[in-house]
């Protein structure tokens with residue numbers, strides 16, 4: 071007999087906007103998020119026997135996302151995600167785990183004539199702040215925070231040579247190339263016992279996000295990069311050092327290639343090697359380099 075070996079369901083792409091109005095100053099602060107919330111538990115009968123009695127309707131899940139946004143803080147997003155995920159396992163005995171992903175979109179306060187505007191904002195880039203919180207009955211709350219879609223480029227200060235050469239290799243070695251990527255970084259917090267523990271850690275979440283973003287940009291800019299691998303490892307190391315509550319840091323970095331263009335066919339124009347100025351950005355294929363770096367000794371962690 072086949073059986074349901076794994077199942078989760080819920081609502082995805084729930085768009086939420088919340089405004090905070092400071093009555094004393096008149097300054098408003100806005101948050102815009104896209105939320106995904108998926109439940110796991112004793113729900114197999116809904117698949118195998120059309121038993122809807124175990125189904126918390128995805129519409130109710132959506133309603134809960136909005137009610138929690140109204141009744142709790144949505145900032146830092148780690149606290150909102152943890153509050154939402156633990157709600158489902160506390161409210162429904164047959165739901166054993168709730169996976170909540172919150173993607174926060176940028177609304178950066180406008181600066182008008184050198185003064186921060188009290189209620190006007192701009193979308194300065196498609197970079198997102200991400201949080202995934204999973205409340206698992208009896209196992210506390212796992213929180214992973216991250217950055218997605220932070221697009222960066224350096225026009226020099228990146229090399230790639232000494233790589234394995236064999237009968238499949240055509241790539242020339244380079245000591246000076248363009249390096250560009252869309253940063254996808256995740257830092258994983260030591261597990262929290264409950265929502266109160268997450269709330270207690272609240273100030274650390276913004277600090278960690280700021281540190282991770284700053285480290286990412288600084289390493290990217292300042293590292294004399296031997297490869298994407300070597301540069302991303304340094305970023306992970308620095309984040310582990312800066313954020314004591316984090317035990318694992320992951321990066322996933324596309325290597326977005328910019329190809330040199332030989333224009334010598336037109337009146338002998340020199341545009342390669344040291345004369346290269348005009349390049350062709352590639353939309354694909356791209357390299358994709360991933361790693362996770364963990365606190366502690368190598369042999370203590372079998373996961374690679």
Ligand SMILES: O=c1[nH]c(=O)c2[nH]c(=O)[nH]c2[nH]1
Nearest residue numbers: 230241296297298299325357
């Ligand atoms: O930084 C790099 N890492 C690679 O693994 C790789 N492979 C490749 O073709 N170019 C690069 N660049």
